[in-house]
Amino acid sequence: MSGIRQQALACRDAAQVVAALGSEAKRALLRDMGTALEAKSGAVLVANARDMQQAEEKGVQGAMLDRLRLDESRVAAIANALREVAELPDPVGVVTRREIRPNGLSIERVRIPLGVVAMIYEARPNVTADAAALCLMAGNGVILRGGSEAIHSNTAIAAVLKSVLEAHGVPTAALTMVADLQRETMIELLQLTDIVDLAIPRGGEGLIRFVAEHARVPVIKHYKGVCHLYVDRAADLALALNLLIDGKTTRPGVCNALETLLVHADIAESFLPLAAAALSERGVELRGCERSRQWVPAMKLVTDDDYAAEFLDLILAVRIVDDLDEAIAHIQRHGSDHTEVIASADEAAVQRFVHALRSAVVMVNASSRFSDGGQLGLGAEIGISTTRLHAYGPMGAESLTIERFVVRGHGQVRHPHNRG
Numbered sequence: 001m002s003g004i005r006q007q008a009l010a011c012r013d014a015a016q017v018v019a020a021l022g023s024e025a026k027r028a029l030l031r032d033m034g035t036a037l038e039a040k041s042g043a044v045l046v047a048n049a050r051d052m053q054q055a056e057e058k059g060v061q062g063a064m065l066d067r068l069r070l071d072e073s074r075v076a077a078i079a080n081a082l083r084e085v086a087e088l089p090d091p092v093g094v095v096t097r098r099e100i101r102p103n104g105l106s107i108e109r110v111r112i113p114l115g116v117v118a119m120i121y122e123a124r125p126n127v128t129a130d131a132a133a134l135c136l137m138a139g140n141g142v143i144l145r146g147g148s149e150a151i152h153s154n155t156a157i158a159a160v161l162k163s164v165l166e167a168h169g170v171p172t173a174a175l176t177m178v179a180d181l182q183r184e185t186m187i188e189l190l191q192l193t194d195i196v197d198l199a200i201p202r203g204g205e206g207l208i209r210f211v212a213e214h215a216r217v218p219v220i221k222h223y224k225g226v227c228h229l230y231v232d233r234a235a236d237l238a239l240a241l242n243l244l245i246d247g248k249t250t251r252p253g254v255c256n257a258l259e260t261l262l263v264h265a266d267i268a269e270s271f272l273p274l275a276a277a278a279l280s281e282r283g284v285e286l287r288g289c290e291r292s293r294q295w296v297p298a299m300k301l302v303t304d305d306d307y308a309a310e311f312l313d314l315i316l317a318v319r320i321v322d323d324l325d326e327a328i329a330h331i332q333r334h335g336s337d338h339t340e341v342i343a344s345a346d347e348a349a350v351q352r353f354v355h356a357l358r359s360a361v362v363m364v365n366a367s368s369r370f371s372d373g374g375q376l377g378l379g380a381e382i383g384i385s386t387t388r389l390h391a392y393g394p395m396g397a398e399s400l401t402i403e404r405f406v407v408r409g410h411g412q413v414r415h416p417h418n419r420g
Contacts, residue, residue, distance in 0.1 A: 004185050007176050008143060008195040012116050014171035015141030019113045021170070023090040030086035030133055033164045034079040037129065040160045041075040047156035048125065055123070055149050063253025063312040068123040068150055078129045078157075081380040085133040088379045091398040092139045106408040111401040113139030115197040118189055119382070120145050120211050122203030125153035130380035131200075132161050132175050137379075138400035143196070145178040145186055147203070155179070190215035200395075202383045205310070220395070221387040224310035225255030225338040227368045230327040230353065232344035233266040237274065239365060240343035244275055247341065247368040249282045253312045255384065256339055256371040260307060260317040262327045265291070268320045272296050279316065288318035307334040324349050328356045335359060337386040339371040360386055360393035 021029075037044070048070040055068055097109040117140050119131040128144055135142035146154040158177040165172045178185065190199055193216050200220045201211035212219050229247060231240045247258035263271055268291070276286060276296040286292075287306050288299035299318065306317040307330070321327045331340055341363040342353040354362050361371040371394065373381020378396025385391045391399035 002188060003180065004178065004189050005192060005195070007173070007178065008116065008189065008192050010171070010173035011141040011143050011176045012195050014174035015113070015116055015139075017171055018136055018141060018174050019092070019139040021139070023092075025168070026090065026137055026139075027086040029136065029164065029168050029170065030082050032168070033129070033133070033161050034082035034086070036160050036164050037079040037082065037157065038076060040156075041072060041079075044075055044153065044156045044160070045070060045072070047152035048150075050152045051123075051125075051150050060123075060149065064123050064149070066251075066253050068125065068153070070125055070153060074126070078126050081126070081374065082129055082133045084374070085137050085379040085397065088137060088397055090137065091401045096403055103412050104410065105412055108406040108408070109403045110406050111398070112404055114400055114402055116141045116143065116195055117382075117400060118143045118145065118196050118199040118217070120186065120190075120199060120201040120203075120207065122147040122207055123149040124202065125150050125157060127202055127382075128154045128157040128177075129161065131382050132158075133380055134382045134395075134397045134400055136174065137397040140197075140400055141174045141176070143176045143178060143189065145181070145189065148181050151181065187214045190217060190219075193217055198400075200383045218389070219387075220383060220385045220389065220391065222255070222338070222384045223386065224336050225257070225384075226259050226308060226310050226334060226336040227256060227339040227341070227371070228260045228262055228327075228331050228335060229258050229341045229343065229368065230262040230321075230324075230331075231264060231267065231271055232324065232342060232346060232349050233264040234346035234349060235264075235267065235271075235343040236345060236365075237267065237271050240271065241275060241278060243341060243343055243365070243367050245278055245282070248279065248284060248316055249314065250369060252314050254369075255310070256368050257312070258316065258341070258368050259309065259311055260319070260330075260334070262319050262321050262330060263292075264324075264327075265320050265322050268292070269295055272318070272320075282314070284314045284316055286316055286318055289320060291320040292318045310336070324352055328353065331357060331359075338384065339363065339368045341366070341368050360384065 091111050094111045121127045162172040196217045201208045205223045272295040286299040287302040293299045337359045339361040340359045373394035373396050381394045
């Protein structure tokens with residue numbers, strides 16, 4: 001039997017122990033994990049420094065390096081996320097629907113754990129704790145397979161969390177960190193259909209496509225975040241400008257950052273020079289259509305590929321549209337079903353925008369940066385699904401459970417015997 005199969009089997013057995021834990025036991029476990037992580041932050045930062053040094057030596061830079069970096073405040077934020085998940089409603093055992101059938105049967109839909117979740121991720125050490133917290137709160141075991149760039153950070157964080165599991169009498173295999181980072185091992189993990197119930201890749205488009213192509217287990221996919229802001233002719237321009245600045249410049253390397261700005265032709269003359277000046281001050285490169293360049297000549301000429309790009313950088317594609325329908329058509333063609341934003345005081349336009357688009361999150365007069373599990377009340381998020389399966393959008397603990405039917409009767413049978 002291979003090593004990864006043995007690890008997965010041990011995680012499955014441990015998951016049954018986690019599934020039997022009560023709400024308060026899980027809350028105490030997660031709170032203690034947060035406390036332990038803060039107490040051991042020094043060791044975690046030492047491990048992270050090793051990863052950062054190796055990454056810089058390999059030439060890693062930009063968004064990936066930012067995701068990899070930890071400091072005292074980021075470790076504290078990870079610990080706080082553990083505590084936030086501990087305070088969330090426990091999804092396990094929740095009855096989502098109950099009805100009595102004409103034959104007297106009581107039909108309930110009840111949430112239960114998925115079982116074993118495999119997390120495949122890149123240079124994001126916080127995912128180690130976030131995934132563990134959410135999976136445990138939902139009664140699951142979790143197999144963590146991080147990237148080589150963060151191996152020391154991930155291992156250090158996992159060691160702290162596993163020590164708390166042990167202290168609480170929970171098998172440490174409930175949180176399994178895969179040390180063998182060979183691709184062949186990852187592929188084998190993704191094909192353990194009799195053990196692994198769900199795989200969630202979190203990282204760049206290349207990683208997610210690799211997982212989707214090789215997996216035999218169900219996969220939650222989120223290829224990229226091409227997020228749009230549409231500034232309607234009825235928009236408050238100051239409000240729209242704030243949404244643009246926040247969405248593009250606060251953390252350009254994350255998936256909920258804005259990548260394309262669509263501006264109604266009626267307000268382009270007023271809004272575009274204002275937006276260009278504000279973004280230029282913050283180092284943003286603009287790539288616009290010919291009509292946009294009439295108002296901001298310094299813009300580079302946009303390409304069709306730019307409109308489909310997830311830049312993850314201080315680069316923004318710009319287009320002037322004649323009306324709301326043209327904006328919607330642009331998003332439907334180039335979008336990635338992640339997050340779309342409309343700035344408008346026209347309720348009819350807002351409703352048309354909301355109902356016409358199928359993206360996982362639609363914002364009305366609010367920043368795209370709120371498209372995040374923590375900001376939407378889920379606690380930490382395990383990922384964002386742009387795959388229309390049982391979960392769509394930011395995923396929290398509830399998305400790591402499924403509904404089953406519990407039927408209560410008093411002797412009913414489907415086909416009663418003929419009584420002559």
